[in-house]
Amino acid sequence: MNARMFAYTALCQICIHKTYSNLYLRKELDKAEHKDKGLITTIVYGTLQNYRLCRYQWEDMVQKLPKEETAVLLDMSAYQLFYMDKLPAYAIINEAVEIAKKHGGKKQGALVNAVLHKVMQRGQRELPKDVLQKLAIKTSHPDWLIKMWKAQYGEETCRAICESNMETRKQCARVNLMRMSREELLAQDNQFTVGQLASSVYYQGTSLAHTSWYEDGMLSIQDEASQLVAYFVDPQPKERILDVCAAPGTKSTHMAELMQDEGEIICGDIHEHRVELIQQGADRLQLHSIHPVVMDATKLQGLQEASFDRVLCDVPCSGYGVLARKSDIKYHMQSEDMDTLIPLQAAILEKASTMVKQGGILVYSTCTLNKKENEKQVEKFLKKHEEFTLVSQRTIFPFEFGSDGFYMAKMEKKA
Numbered sequence: 480m481n482a483r484m485f486a487y488t489a490l491c492q493i494c495i496h497k498t499y500s501n502l503y504l505r506k507e508l509d510k511a512e513h514k515d516k517g518l519i520t521t522i523v524y525g526t527l528q529n530y531r532l533c534r535y536q537w538e539d540m541v542q543k544l545p546k547e548e549t550a551v552l553l554d555m556s557a558y559q560l561f562y563m564d565k566l567p568a569y570a571i572i573n574e575a576v577e578i579a580k581k582h583g584g585k586k587q588g589a590l591v592n593a594v595l596h597k598v599m600q601r602g603q604r605e606l607p608k609d610v611l612q613k614l615a616i617k618t619s620h621p622d623w624l625i626k627m628w629k630a631q632y633g634e635e636t637c638r639a640i641c642e643s644n645m646e647t648r649k650q651c652a653r654v655n656l657m658r659m660s661r662e663e664l665l666a667q668d669n670q671f672t673v674g675q676l677a678s679s680v681y682y683q684g685t686s687l688a689h690t691s692w693y694e695d696g697m698l699s700i701q702d703e704a705s706q707l708v709a710y711f712v713d714p715q716p717k718e719r720i721l722d723v724c725a726a727p728g729t730k731s732t733h734m735a736e737l738m739q740d741e742g743e744i745i746c747g748d749i750h751e752h753r754v755e756l757i758q759q760g761a762d763r764l765q766l767h768s769i770h771p772v773v774m775d776a777t778k779l780q781g782l783q784e785a786s787f788d789r790v791l792c793d794v795p796c797s798g799y800g801v802l803a804r805k806s807d808i809k810y811h812m813q814s815e816d817m818d819t820l821i822p823l824q825a826a827i828l829e830k831a832s833t834m835v836k837q838g839g840i841l842v843y844s845t846c847t848l849n850k851k852e853n854e855k856q857v858e859k860f861l862k863k864h865e866e867f868t869l870v871s872q873r874t875i876f877p878f879e880f881g882s883d884g885f886y887m888a889k890m891e892k893k894a
Contacts, residue, residue: 527806643878728757747774800884
């Protein structure tokens with residue numbers, strides 16, 4: 480299978496069948512020839528990142544949208560024609576036509592051939608005059624999300640978020656400071672550079688997960704904004720901590736490291752296979768204070784109320800803060816997605832709050848940029864629970880230091 484056929488197959492799985500791009504490529508990319516891997520990865524992630532801009536280049540050339548498989552093929556072809564350097568147009572079009580014929584017959588092949596030749600003849604389509612619509616298409620965000628961000632954060636911040644989401648994120652890691660210092664790592668491997676937090680580094684190599692540093696438990700793969708959550712919780716040695724939505728356990732293990740592995744962290748997920756991931760991470764990092772269990776965060780059965788010094792609710796969310804790293808979300812997102820998430824978040828926060836000791840700390844966090852899931856959710860909770868007071872809250876925008884977008888709120892239960 481050549482590179483473009485491989486990329487097309489991957490995009491159909493991701494865009495139509497909703498397979499996660501990182502999981503699919505991690506599993507399937509080894510089957511491709513080594514020389515093709517870079518091209519495949521660029522086409523797949525580039526098309527996903529620029530999906531709306533790519534479709535804008537050809538959609539006015541057809542009377543009605545073709546079937547999904549053909550639309551995906553036209554998207555990836557437009558990406559190659561306009562946004563990848565040094566690729567000959569004739570080769571892109573010829574291979575697209577052959578792929579269309581193979582998967583849809585001569586009629587689809589003729590359609591793809593006609594549309595792509597028209598697209599090439601015209602060149603890049605002029606963007607709309609309307610400022611917000613132009614921003615939405617240029618950065619491939621849905622109109623409703625642009626409108627929401629403008630209403631919640633203002634037009635300048637909205638624009639900065641969108642433009643930041645188009646940047647390629649560097650590989651970020653958290654050094655296990657119990658095992659080695661960041662300075663020792665930097666001295667031994669020049670592929671690492673210093674990050675902005677005490678525990679963070681950036682990796683300039685190809686695959687962080689395949690380094691001996693990762694395999695030997697010297698570091699964990701974690702974005703800097705995500706690392707800030709454990710610092711926000713501020714766990715102390717000997718304390719008893721609860722992490723109610725912990726899988727795959729990255730924040731739990733960070734808290735354990737900050738506690739010098741002294742104390743107890745009960746952490747869990749509703750799915751057993753994801754709880755196993757938490758244990759695997761703890762074993763790799765040689766941490767013993769981590770105790771993963773299968774738990775329903777809305778019920779927390781078997782746990783004693785008011786028995787934890789600190790509780791972390793890193794709840795399921797719409798993920799609008801991680802669009803630069805997870806373009807799948809941007810491709811599939813719908814405005815109604817949050818309709819089921821907001822009540823679930825409220826239920827988790829409600830139940831988790833019962834587990835906090837008097838004088839204890841409750842932290843609510845998400846990896847989304849949406850005040851309905853963030854500030855409004857916390858406001859609603861605090862109105863209902865006078866025994867809790869807001870200590871601090873913070874929204875981290877992705878443009879601040881090239882990280883994911885995150886929200887964190889720290890609340891204290893009155894003694």
